[in-house]
Amino acid sequence: MQWGQIKTLFILCFLILNVYLFYQFIDKQNESDLRVKEAPDSSIETKLKNENIKVGKLPQDEKRESFISVKQRSLSDKDKKELDKLQNQTTTILDDKQILSSFDKPIEIPKDAKEDAVATTVKQNVWHGDEYSLWNWNKDINMLVFFQKKKDQPVFFNQSGVLLVFLNDKNEIISYTQTLLGDADDKDAEKKDLIKSIKAVETLYKTNELQSGDEITNANIGFYTRLPFENGVQVFVPTWKITVNDERHYFVNALEGYAIPSNEAQFLTDTLTSILEKLEKLDDDHKQKEPFIKLMNDRLTAIEKGQEEE
Numbered sequence: 001m002q003w004g005q006i007k008t009l010f011i012l013c014f015l016i017l018n019v020y021l022f023y024q025f026i027d028k029q030n031e032s033d034l035r036v037k038e039a040p041d042s043s044i045e046t047k048l049k050n051e052n053i054k055v056g057k058l059p060q061d062e063k064r065e066s067f068i069s070v071k072q073r074s075l076s077d078k079d080k081k082e083l084d085k086l087q088n089q090t091t092t093i094l095d096d097k098q099i100l101s102s103f104d105k106p107i108e109i110p111k112d113a114k115e116d117a118v119a120t121t122v123k124q125n126v127w128h129g130d131e132y133s134l135w136n137w138n139k140d141i142n143m144l145v146f147f148q149k150k151k152d153q154p155v156f157f158n159q160s161g162v163l164l165v166f167l168n169d170k171n172e173i174i175s176y177t178q179t180l181l182g183d184a185d186d187k188d189a190e191k192k193d194l195i196k197s198i199k200a201v202e203t204l205y206k207t208n209e210l211q212s213g214d215e216i217t218n219a220n221i222g223f224y225t226r227l228p229f230e231n232g233v234q235v236f237v238p239t240w241k242i243t244v245n246d247e248r249h250y251f252v253n254a255l256e257g258y259a260i261p262s263n264e265a266q267f268l269t270d271t272l273t274s275i276l277e278k279l280e281k282l283d284d285d286h287k288q289k290e291p292f293i294k295l296m297n298d299r300l301t302a303i304e305k306g307q308e309e310e
Helices: 003-038 044-050 077-084 115-123 197-206 264-279 289-309
Strands: 068-071 089-094 098-108 132-138 143-150 153-156 162-167 172-178 215-228 233-244 248-253
Touching (some): 044 197, 077 089, 089 264, 115 132, 115 143, 115 172, 132 264, 143 264, 153 233, 162 264, 172 289, 197 215, 197 233, 264 289
Parallel strands (some): 153 215
Antiparallel strands (some): 089 098, 098 172, 132 143, 143 153, 143 162, 162 172, 215 233, 233 248
8 A cells, every 4th residue: 555545544534533523522512501501500599598698588479660750849838837836846947848846845755665656756746747657766876767658668868758856865856857758750650570579689699798697687668769850850769678687778779670879877967968058048046047057066976976986
């Protein structure tokens, strides 16, 4: 056999071997891909369990909701007359939107009262008090924070619908400041399916907000400001509030599934600072000007001190 024929035979053999190995590789690759498809990622429940993160009883029902648009309420002459008739308190209106009221005689909060009882006491002494839900008793600055409700759900961290109640060293209610949102308009908004509460928890897990040993203790729907418009209309989006260990609160957009940052200390600082700016416009001889300016400054100092200690 001539050398040229031998060389040709070797080339053909190598080609056949390469083709065989190529098909073997393709088969192995397809088999591997199939195994990946047949083994999906672990469920969020499994991941949480592996991280020793407990999940309490979460809402399981399907929820549907829409955006709502709201303007801040301007107080009418009728509103002001109703405020003037409130018992045991002196009221001042700033910019026809901000209510400042001080009690002639402090309102006592029963010793060891639960939050529900505290909230009831406040609502009984505040104009349209039933429209608000208690967010927090911030004992570091001795202040109760209430958020106004729309469609029976709280609107979180909005200066246009907030009730701040000030207590003295004896935990007696001495004064409050209040704003109100107008009627909610959702007639042109289409209701959409909300993400489930466990998906909101998964968002927090993926953003590293949850730690080993944590427990998801509550989840409920409210609203959060999406964006304000120049004409004063604000758009609120349905939002999951996820509570961890009964003390940490997180917010997740219930339509689009992303986490919404929040900071109570910053919200209170901005709100009190805004009220201070309005107070400065009052006449110097206004009897409520200086007491409320001192009250705002004292609380701002307490907030700043608390942030420094963290």
